[in-house]
Amino acid sequence: MKKEETTVLVLFHSKGGTTYKLATAIARGVEKQEGVKAVLKQVPPINAPENLESKAFASVPYATPEELAQYDGIAFGSPIHFGGTTADMRLFLEGTLNLWSEHWLEGEPATVFMAAGGGAARETAILSVWHTLAVHGMVLVPTGMRGTAEMDKSITQGNTVFGTTTLAAMPGSERPSESELYLAELQGEALAKVAKALAPLRHKAPTPTPPAKAPEESINPVEQRLQELGVQLPVLPEPVGNYVPFTRSGNLVFINQVALKEGKVLHPGVIGQDLTTEQAKEATRQTMLNVLAVLKSATNNDLSRVKQVVQLTGYLNTPIGYTRHAELMNVASDLAVAVFGEKGKHARAALGASSIPVNSPVEIQAVFEVE
Numbered sequence: 001m002k003k004e005e006t007t008v009l010v011l012f013h014s015k016g017g018t019t020y021k022l023a024t025a026i027a028r029g030v031e032k033q034e035g036v037k038a039v040l041k042q043v044p045p046i047n048a049p050e051n052l053e054s055k056a057f058a059s060v061p062y063a064t065p066e067e068l069a070q071y072d073g074i075a076f077g078s079p080i081h082f083g084g085t086t087a088d089m090r091l092f093l094e095g096t097l098n099l100w101s102e103h104w105l106e107g108e109p110a111t112v113f114m115a116a117g118g119g120a121a122r123e124t125a126i127l128s129v130w131h132t133l134a135v136h137g138m139v140l141v142p143t144g145m146r147g148t149a150e151m152d153k154s155i156t157q158g159n160t161v162f163g164t165t166t167l168a169a170m171p172g173s174e175r176p177s178e179s180e181l182y183l184a185e186l187q188g189e190a191l192a193k194v195a196k197a198l199a200p201l202r203h204k205a206p207t208p209t210p211p212a213k214a215p216e217e218s219i220n221p222v223e224q225r226l227q228e229l230g231v232q233l234p235v236l237p238e239p240v241g242n243y244v245p246f247t248r249s250g251n252l253v254f255i256n257q258v259a260l261k262e263g264k265v266l267h268p269g270v271i272g273q274d275l276t277t278e279q280a281k282e283a284t285r286q287t288m289l290n291v292l293a294v295l296k297s298a299t300n301n302d303l304s305r306v307k308q309v310v311q312l313t314g315y316l317n318t319p320i321g322y323t324r325h326a327e328l329m330n331v332a333s334d335l336a337v338a339v340f341g342e343k344g345k346h347a348r349a350a351l352g353a354s355s356i357p358v359n360s361p362v363e364i365q366a367v368f369e370v371e
Ligand SMILES: Cc1cc2nc3c(=O)[nH]c(=O)nc-3n(C[C@H](O)[C@H](O)[C@H](O)COP(=O)(O)O)c2cc1C
Pocket: 013, 014, 015, 016, 017, 018, 019, 020, 078, 079, 080, 081, 082, 083, 084, 115, 116, 117, 118, 119, 120, 121, 122, 168
């Protein structure tokens, strides 16, 4: 008889990325248990952190409270904010009311890990999440004294007997430290072990179906993603010559844009001479937003019709000898992937130009495949 795979959700909220790093270590630990698969998801943020698209966790999918019952175990991770979990994770947990009244999470193993700054209230912060999980009747998996013998004791570590933390504000060492990541892996492995053992005993919940939405209320997934990223597309830039904002040939759409913002070039001039790298990145982001605004018009206001971001070519107004083109174009590439996920992955070229129309520091040529 084919054995069903045990699946553990590693669910995190992160603003700066530290909790995400712990979450990936937890997931690695989970998968060390044979036959256990880790699924990494994040809590939808109340307010997207600034420049979310440049964060390593930007493309990690969002979880819904309803799906928690489908897993054989869950690791919950959050930064510590004022001695507790973040408002974002708290809001997500508030959304589990229906699961609680239907007893869906009873007997499901759970563990908690957190990213701290200095470590204020880190143990009580983990316990504050435990309280909620206990109300659900979940089986709490602590870390105990796991890994303490092997830990590097020359620096303060974020270990607690309840779950792993990291002390991100400790000066002089990279955080999470090697030892903290090691403990997180052990924690993931411990959860996976319990999840695997209990999976056959727990009733497996059918996939809960979220309440059906009337078709007119259904949200376009790409628009929703833009909202989550806090991205507002600019007003469609007007052509400044005898050309059109885009052309379509078959299923391919071709777009060229410069760094115009509200009718003026954002940070005009030569990169590295008239503008800093940071300003050049802002200009590149603005250019890519202009490309997306045109693309929206090319898809009759329905960006979910984009099948693939095919190619991006970035021309950067740079002096001879300049070499950081790729770093600047990453801003455009990261935005494409953050908005379109897998479909956002593209081929790319980035090159220097001695001047660009209207003294823009950047021009992007983009090719998209659409339905
Ligand atoms: C509003 C706020 C409150 C915080 N409160 C605490 C706290 O009580 N204890 C602590 O150790 N760190 C505290 N921190 C620091 C964060 O927990 C720490 O920076 C964490 O590593 C951030 O994780 P992230 O990079 O995943 O967002 C606080 C940070 C913020 C922004």
